Amino acid sequence: MQFLDFEKPIEELYAQINKLKDMSAKNQQVDVSGSIRELEEAIEKTRTTIYSNLTPWQRVQLSRHPERPYTLYYIEKIFSGFTELYGDRQVKDDKAMVGGMAKLGDMPVMVIGQQKGINTKMRQMRNFGMANPEGYRKALRLMKLAEKFNHPIVTLIDTPGAYPGLEAEERGQGEAIARNLFEMVNLKVPVICIIIGEGASGGALGIGIGDKVVMLENTWYTVISPESCSSILWRSWNYKEQAAEQLKLTSEDMKGFGLVDDVLPEPVGGAHANPEQMAETIKKYLLDTLPVLEKKGAEKRIEERIEKFSGMGFYDEV
Amino acid sequence: MSTWFRRVRKNILTSTQEKKEAPDGIWHKCPECKTTHTKKELEDHFYVCPKCNYHNRINSAEYFDIIFDEGAYEVHFENIVPKDKLGFVDMKPYDKRLVEAQASTGLKDAMTVGVGKVNGQGLVIACMNFNFIGGSMGSVVGEKIARGIDYAIQHKLPFMIISKSGGARMMESAFSLMQMAKTSAKLTQLAKAGLPYISFMTDPTTGGVTASYAMLGDINIAEPKALIGFAGPRVIKETIKKDLPAGFQRSEFLLDHGFLDFIVERQNLKQKLSGVISWFMNNPVQEPVSAAAE
Ligand SMILES: [Zn+2]
Numbered sequence: 072m073q074f075l076d077f078e079k080p081i082e083e084l085y086a087q088i089n090k091l092k093d094m095s096a097k098n099q100q101v102d103v104s105g106s107i108r109e110l111e112e113a114i115e116k117t118r119t120t121i122y123s124n125l126t127p128w129q130r131v132q133l134s135r136h137p138e139r140p141y142t143l144y145y146i147e148k149i150f151s152g153f154t155e156l157y158g159d160r161q162v163k164d165d166k167a168m169v170g171g172m173a174k175l176g177d178m179p180v181m182v183i184g185q186q187k188g189i190n191t192k193m194r195q196m197r198n199f200g201m202a203n204p205e206g207y208r209k210a211l212r213l214m215k216l217a218e219k220f221n222h223p224i225v226t227l228i229d230t231p232g233a234y235p236g237l238e239a240e241e242r243g244q245g246e247a248i249a250r251n252l253f254e255m256v257n258l259k260v261p262v263i264c265i266i267i268g269e270g271a272s273g274g275a276l277g278i279g280i281g282d283k284v285v286m287l288e289n290t291w292y293t294v295i296s297p298e299s300c301s302s303i304l305w306r307s308w309n310y311k312e313q314a315a316e317q318l319k320l321t322s323e324d325m326k327g328f329g330l331v332d333d334v335l336p337e338p339v340g341g342a343h344a345n346p347e348q349m350a351e352t353i354k355k356y357l358l359d360t361l362p363v364l365e366k367k368g369a370e371k372r373i374e375e376r377i378e379k380f381s382g383m384g385f386y387d388e389v
Numbered sequence: 390m391s392t393w394f395r396r397v398r399k400n401i402l403t404s405t406q407e408k409k410e411a412p413d414g415i416w417h418k419c420p421e422c423k424t425t426h427t428k429k430e431l432e433d434h435f436y437v438c439p440k441c442n443y444h445n446r447i448n449s450a451e452y453f454d455i456i457f458d459e460g461a462y463e464v465h466f467e468n469i470v471p472k473d474k475l476g477f478v479d480m481k482p483y484d485k486r487l488v489e490a491q492a493s494t495g496l497k498d499a500m501t502v503g504v505g506k507v508n509g510q511g512l513v514i515a516c517m518n519f520n521f522i523g524g525s526m527g528s529v530v531g532e533k534i535a536r537g538i539d540y541a542i543q544h545k546l547p548f549m550i551i552s553k554s555g556g557a558r559m560m561e562s563a564f565s566l567m568q569m570a571k572t573s574a575k576l577t578q579l580a581k582a583g584l585p586y587i588s589f590m591t592d593p594t595t596g597g598v599t600a601s602y603a604m605l606g607d608i609n610i611a612e613p614k615a616l617i618g619f620a621g622p623r624v625i626k627e628t629i630k631k632d633l634p635a636g637f638q639r640s641e642f643l644l645d646h647g648f649l650d651f652i653v654e655r656q657n658l659k660q661k662l663s664g665v666i667s668w669f670m671n672n673p674v675q676e677p678v679s680a681a682a683e
Contacts, residue, residue, distance in 0.1 A: 245604050384532050386529050
């Protein structure tokens with residue numbers, strides 16, 4: 072188990088439990104079960120207290136927790152018969168962006184999302200979930216395929232940003248993302264976008280135009296990471312907590328602004344504390360929501376999509 | 390030299406109070422070749438260095454003067470002004486930044502929409518002002534593009550955006566991000582109306598602007614040597630830990646990689662635009678009309 076800095080009190084309680092267990096292993100005479108039970112209750116209590124008072128920065132930390140489930144985990148748990156489809160048909164296959172055919176119950180859907188690696192080697196291979204233009208173009212290819220056969224699209228968003236590399240620029244990172252925004256607006260099939268971890272800027276938005284845009288409770292979604300925001304606006308890396316506060320990047324804020332449609336609650340302790348439960352919550356949301364979207368019809372969906380995104384912004388009219 | 394282009398400052402229809410972001414004083418030293426020219430000389434030459442062709446950064450008022458017939462155009466949607474809904478504070482409160490930027494530029498925000506004629510052909514231009522908080526894209530920028538597009542559709546006019554921006558306005562957080570979605574959504578409406586969208590990129594065009602409307606033109610064109618990219622050169626350098634090749638992310642680089650239709654010097658901008666509009670709209674060949682109000 073890995074603990075974040077603000078989970079220190081929980082970590083200490085676990086340490087005490089382990090000590091008791093060691094003790095009883097050495098000396099069978101001592102009954103520690105009562106003490107352990109008390110400690111476990113204390114852990115639950117402490118966890119609930121900590122998790123009901125998370126700061127924006129702590130949520131950012133949670134969204135990046137190394138044990139947090141990633142896209143392929145959810146695909147496996149939520150859908151059946153996943154067939155991964157590779158490549159943008161132009162340059163290569165981008166391992167930071169995965170996608171393919173799957174079924175939600177009986178319903179064929181196209182699932183697409185950024186994928187982070189689960190260990191050092193995989194993290195490299197997945198480029199830390201930072202897609203290149205090929206990734207966005209692959210995503211669009213799969214979306215168009217889904218549209219052709221009239222199947223809904225689900226995107227799972229989890230990225231620290233689109234990759235800022237030399238080849239990415241040569242191959243038009245900006246154009247690739249822009250094209251996706253433009254095309255996704257008018258997709259004839261229902262589109263649900265779920266932020267499952269980090270929702271950083273254009274890299275997230277590049278697969279983030281949907282009839283429903285949804286955030287898991289402990290994710291963040293905004294224009295820049297708190298670290299980069301700190302370095303640019305405060306000219307120092309030391310203001311990430313303040314930047315996270317100021318950016319109002321939590322699911323609660325985003326829902327309040329009307330910039331996302333729904334927030335899905337996470338298990339106490341975050342999605343990684345109970346990944347199966349998290350997957351179940353997402354699955355239920357999809358099963359409840361997709362039929363409602365289907366019923367609307369393409370024309371109405373597109374009209375509402377344009378209306379929703381066109382209405383985003385704040386200004387005065389004088 | 391296109392002398393017939395020579396402009397006289399008499400924008401008869403201009404209702405704007407915009408200050409010209411021309412180099413200060415009488416003399417101007419070229420940042421590229423260090424040659425000195427008078428401000429007047431430079432102005433008569435489209436703010437392009439007569440010696441080395443360096444395109445000095447200019448704002449909406451100058452572009453409108455250069456492009457629209459007889460320096461005449463209407464400025465629209467100036468009633469849309471920014472506000473600090475989030476109460477964003479970094480080293481300075483955002484509302485204070487806004488007030489300061491408005492005072493120093495005479496502008497309300499980083500976008501100005503002008504409507505006028507190019508050799509007799511109507512055109513709606515949404516032009517970014519780099520001197521307003523780095524031309525950053527916030528809600529006002531997005532809304533003015535949206536209204537500009539609505540106006541173009543209503544009046545069946547071609548639409549052009551002149552981009553000049555460091556990217557999204559962080560102080561508007563996710564709202565600035567969503568301007569990418571918003572402007573792209575509005576551009577699909579323009580496309581459905583069968584009206585052309587000309588994206589003109591100038592130095593610099595980066596970040597969320599590049600990853601949305603700047604790259605979505607029916608034609609994407611740029612001024613020479615403009616910096617155009619998604620990620621900034623500094624970030625890329627830090628990421629790949631290598632020096633960047635000469636000319637990286639400049640207009641010529643983008644043209645070579647297939648992301649621009651052509652590069653146009655400011656001296657030829659109006660004529661080139663006129664030809665393009667006439668092709669899109671199937672207008673008869675246009676007689677050149679002076680950009681100057683004689
Ligand atoms: Zn020069």
